[in-house]
Amino acid sequence: MRILSVKSATLAPDFSTRTMSLKVTPMSLAPIRLKKDQDRRLRFGHCWIYSNEVDTQATPMQGFEAGQPVDIFTHQQKWVGSGYVNPHSLISARLVSRDSEHPLSESLIVHRLNIALALRQRFYAAPYYRLAFGESDGLPGLVVDRYGDNLVVQITTAGMERLKAEILAALHKVLKPAAVLFRNDSSMRELEGLELYTEIAGDHYPEVLDVQEQGCSFQVPAQAGQKTGWFYDQAFNRGRIAPYVAGARVLDVFSYVGAWGVQAAARGAQQVVCVDASQAALDAVANNAGLNGVAGRVQVQRGDAFEVMRELRAARERFDVVMVDPPAFIKRRKDIKEGELAYRRVNQMALQLLSRDGILVSSSCSHHLSHDAFLKLAQQAGRHTDRSLQLLEQGYQSPDHPIHPAMPETAYLKTFYFRSLPAF
Secondary structure, eight states, X not given: OOOOOOOOTTOOSSGGGOBOOSOOOTTSOEEEEBOTTTTHHHHTTOOEEEGGGBOTTTSOGGGOOTTOEEEEEOTTOBEEEEEEEOTTSSEEEEEEESOTTOOSSHHHHHHHHHHHHHHHHHHOSSSEEEEEEGGGGTOTTEEEEEETTEEEEEEOSHHHHTTHHHHHHHHXXXXXXXXXXXXXXXXXXXXXXXXXXXXXXXXXXXXXXXXXXXXXXXXXXXTTSSTTSSOGGGHHHXXXXXXXXXXXXXXXXXXXXXXXXXXXXXXXOSEEEEEESOHHHHHHHHHHHHHTTOGGGEEEEXXXXXXXXXXXXXXXXXXXXXXXXOXXXXXXXXXXXXXXXXXXXXXXXXXXXXXXXXXXXXXXXXXXXXXXXXXXXXXXXXXXXXXXXXXXXXXXXXXXXOOOTTOGGGOOOEEEEEEEEEOO
């Protein structure tokens, strides 16, 4: 698909002087106009436009197709940038480019991917990372994870779905991957009115994906794994665990394929128990423990995390380190109250399984739960269990998941390292 750029010899580089008529010409994109003062967030760097911010009298949304490229104008008819629209979504439009000569196209995707690649190559010695992180890399609606020569791509918006062929071509230009898998089965696509599917781009794709992290080797199922297969966002946080786990008895709750637990064993843990509800995930834990020569020190226990922790407490089991890395308990604002109770409960149960001078490594990937709110919940859990907590370290998402300063939605991961002591 070819997207025509906006041409204007009168455009000046300063935003305040960039003016353009809403009149559509053969060389311009369809326009959408914002309500008065609704461009403020965009000027500060945000790229989302909500449905109640569009002046539907001037630019009725019914006339747009989902994913259609558009030019975005202020109420005063100043050009803000270009992007794409979805009249059926709460987020009605996403701004992609602030350069009128370079709207969203294959060439812009190539450029943004090269910029993203340069960052990853600065921090990662081996090609195992998230290559593109949506809005933070100037590619809203696109996630790309790299597993050596193989890529897993996830598209979550109609605008990016419309450019699927261009995305694939851009990835081949930048990386020349051996295989590409589209994991377009995220529930986020339903908000955009998109179908859910998984698709191999090409003739083949490996059944398992190899991962290298912190000197350890892992294998994850390519098409049956959670999300895009591996949680790269925790890589740097997992790299911190060595001084906490050496010689320790460790409990890894919500273990998935053992990224935390297997690395704990590789860093000298005496015993690791990995807990997950999925037998397939626990089979992968056992396989990954074998790959790293620690099978004898890694055990698995299948079941609901809360039920298993309750059973372990009843059996008076104690651990030197408990790691809890649950799925997002708060996916929407309306889930906040219930989700906060779940986070408090999981931390409380984890603390009840710790030895007197134990370590709790607790994570939240809910962006609706702030850093301070999460810390408060952990403190409440500590007081309820007659424990005093010392916060030793705190981590966020790894640099392959960069945070967009104007978009708090991109800052979601919090990991705290607590020392748990008898109350004082």
